[in-house]
Amino acid sequence: MTIRDVAVIGAGTMGNGIAHLFALHDHPLTLVDSDSAALRRGMEAIERNLGRQVAKESITAEERAAALGRIATAGDLDAAHAADLVVEAIVEDEEVKADVFRTLDAIVQPQGILASNTSSISITRLGAATSRPDQTIGMHFMNPVPVMKLVEVIRGYETSDETHGAVVALAESLGKTPVTVNDYPGFVSNRVLMPMINEAIFCVMEGVAEPAAIDTVMKLGMSHPMGPLTLADFIGLDVCLAILEVLQGGLGDPKYRPCPLLRQMVAAGRLGRKAGRGFFEYAERG
Ligand SMILES: NC(=O)c1ccc[n+]([C@@H]2O[C@H](COP(=O)([O-])OP(=O)(O)OC[C@H]3O[C@@H](n4cnc5c(N)ncnc54)[C@H](O)[C@@H]3O)[C@@H](O)[C@H]2O)c1
Numbered sequence: 001m002t003i004r005d006v007a008v009i010g011a012g013t014m015g016n017g018i019a020h021l022f023a024l025h026d027h028p029l030t031l032v033d034s035d036s037a038a039l040r041r042g043m044e045a046i047e048r049n050l051g052r053q054v055a056k057e058s059i060t061a062e063e064r065a066a067a068l069g070r071i072a073t074a075g076d077l078d079a080a081h082a083a084d085l086v087v088e089a090i091v092e093d094e095e096v097k098a099d100v101f102r103t104l105d106a107i108v109q110p111q112g113i114l115a116s117n118t119s120s121i122s123i124t125r126l127g128a129a130t131s132r133p134d135q136t137i138g139m140h141f142m143n144p145v146p147v148m149k150l151v152e153v154i155r156g157y158e159t160s161d162e163t164h165g166a167v168v169a170l171a172e173s174l175g176k177t178p179v180t181v182n183d184y185p186g187f188v189s190n191r192v193l194m195p196m197i198n199e200a201i202f203c204v205m206e207g208v209a210e211p212a213a214i215d216t217v218m219k220l221g222m223s224h225p226m227g228p229l230t231l232a233d234f235i236g237l238d239v240c241l242a243i244l245e246v247l248q249g250g251l252g253d254p255k256y257r258p259c260p261l262l263r264q265m266v267a268a269g270r271l272g273r274k275a276g277r278g279f280f281e282y283a284e285r286g
Helices: 013-024 036-055 061-069 094-107 123-128 161-173 189-205 211-222 228-235 237-251 260-267
Strands: 006-009 029-032 071-074 085-088 113-116 136-141 150-155 177-182
Touching: 006 013, 013 029, 013 036, 013 061, 013 136, 029 036, 036 061, 036 071, 061 071, 085 094, 094 113, 094 123, 113 123, 113 161, 123 136, 136 161, 150 161, 161 177, 189 211, 189 228, 189 237, 189 260, 211 228, 228 237, 237 260
Parallel strands: 006 029, 006 085, 029 071, 085 113, 113 136, 150 177
Antiparallel strands: 136 150
């Protein structure tokens, strides 16, 4: 099947990046967010980030204007009815996502594929909330979406070969490298990444070293381009906590227990870059 019209649900960190990417690759799309202020901030981020690409001469001013012209905005899921593909990028909460999938199932045209950008939640269970589990799939983009090459494609238990093939071909047409994995908690990316981030947070809590020192050890010693605490701030500490809870609940192993300091920081609103402060301070929010 050909995927042309797209709807992106959630205009936050990931949703606005996903919309940016599709719009630059000629897809008409609707960006939906239930929070009008978030929708406005999402559109401002897209305009700013496309502007940066013009300044770097990776796209022209005409391409920027054309991409912006392909994006419509809406506050309600009804706007997704004609989409060939819906990419959901809302809060990492299974009940909230399942509810959105149930609603989308009743709205979106019968051929439409329902994809989730979830970092860790079961695609099989999201599919089971719909009448189209064969057309439900994980399309896990990395942050920042326009820059990062990987798309982790997650096959739910019932995802059909046709749906999988269409999404892999689409990811390639967007200039990405899709890697297919099966549906287990955290998939591959976060099952490997989050225990490392969590351990770095335990090191802060136990006073093993200061955050900057921990990041420097991992950057210079392990050739990581970014230290684990800088990366946690970038992802969002609330998102990291939600993923660790899915790993702990889904795999049942205490090695995934979230560090108490991570819980404290989330409770205090130190959510990382998007809040202006996490393990490090940032001059501007986002
Ligand atoms: N942040 C990352 O680095 C990253 C990376 C990969 C995947 N993800 C995943 O992407 C998803 C989104 O993460 P984010 O960091 O962009 O979150 P975010 O908090 O920045 O944005 C979420 C947006 O969804 C909106 N929203 C919430 N409920 C909604 C609903 N019912 N209908 C419409 N809009 C709704 C909110 O208003 C908000 O604007 C999560 O599942 C997360 O695990 C995040």
